[in-house]
Amino acid sequence: MDFSDKRLSYEKGALHEEILPQEPFAMLKQWLNEAIEQNVPEPYAISLATCGSDNMPAVRTVLVREVTELGVVFYTNYLSHKGQDIEQNPHAEALFFWHDMQRQVRVRGAITKVDRVKTEAYFQKRPYESQVGAWVSQPQSGEVASREAMDEIFANLKQKFPEGDTVPTPEFWGGYEIAATEIEFWQGRANRLHDRLLYSRASTQDTWQITRLLP
Numbered sequence: 001m002d003f004s005d006k007r008l009s010y011e012k013g014a015l016h017e018e019i020l021p022q023e024p025f026a027m028l029k030q031w032l033n034e035a036i037e038q039n040v041p042e043p044y045a046i047s048l049a050t051c052g053s054d055n056m057p058a059v060r061t062v063l064v065r066e067v068t069e070l071g072v073v074f075y076t077n078y079l080s081h082k083g084q085d086i087e088q089n090p091h092a093e094a095l096f097f098w099h100d101m102q103r104q105v106r107v108r109g110a111i112t113k114v115d116r117v118k119t120e121a122y123f124q125k126r127p128y129e130s131q132v133g134a135w136v137s138q139p140q141s142g143e144v145a146s147r148e149a150m151d152e153i154f155a156n157l158k159q160k161f162p163e164g165d166t167v168p169t170p171e172f173w174g175g176y177e178i179a180a181t182e183i184e185f186w187q188g189r190a191n192r193l194h195d196r197l198l199y200s201r202a203s204t205q206d207t208w209q210i211t212r213l214l215p
């Protein structure tokens with residue numbers, strides 16, 4: 001397949017330094033709200049990049065569940081491939097891409113586990129079958145013999161944790177928070193002269209610097 005003749009001109013918006021808030025989270029929330037208003041499907045989905053001690057980057061989609069005063073929170077299996085990467089190298093980068101809005105946002109920083117109380121509160125809000133589903137992946141990213149074997153594990157777990165009872169939060173499952181030290185807002189513009197504005201700070205204690213990057 002060859003897509004080399006396919007191109008779109010990006011003309012849906014612009015980013016000016018004058019309209020930027022001093023800190024990036026107000027801006028991120030504004031763009032998320034605009035994506036929600038425009039009915040972007042799953043606007044809180046991110047591509048999450050990690051890199052373990054093998055130096056091999058790995059990327060996958062996860063759903064952001066919260067924007068905090070530090071960064072973004074998502075939930076996953078701590079024993080998964082990503083969990084092992086994070087154990088070995090506690091840094092990550094997340095990318096929101098809202099195609100219809102010709103926008104992307106990159107969030108980079110150190111990553112830590114969310115405290116257990118918060119994880120359990122979130123797990124207990126999930127639908128019953130998602131709760132049981134989390135127990136199936138022991139570990140997530142591990143090999144399973146067949147679809148049938150997996151369905152059988154799920155059925156057995158439903159018997160072990162009947163609907164209506166509290167499904168315990170697996171100790172191998174929980175939240176991570178990326179504490180941002182870089183957040184870049186990208187707005188597509190005509191002629192490939194896109195707007196790229198980078199908020200950066202040396203640590204989460206510092207104030208944000210704003211820099212315009214070449215596209």
Ligand SMILES: Cc1cc2nc3c(=O)[nH]c(=O)nc-3n(C[C@H](O)[C@H](O)[C@H](O)COP(=O)(O)O)c2cc1C
Pocket residue numbers: 042045058059060061062063064074075076077080081082083140141
């Ligand atoms: C739209 C979408 C949303 C997803 N959300 C999550 C999520 O919130 N948490 C999660 O662990 N996996 C989620 N996944 C599955 C991951 O992409 C991935 O397959 C899984 O976490 C295992 O990744 P790993 O082997 O790199 O650790 C989602 C996948 C898609 C396509």
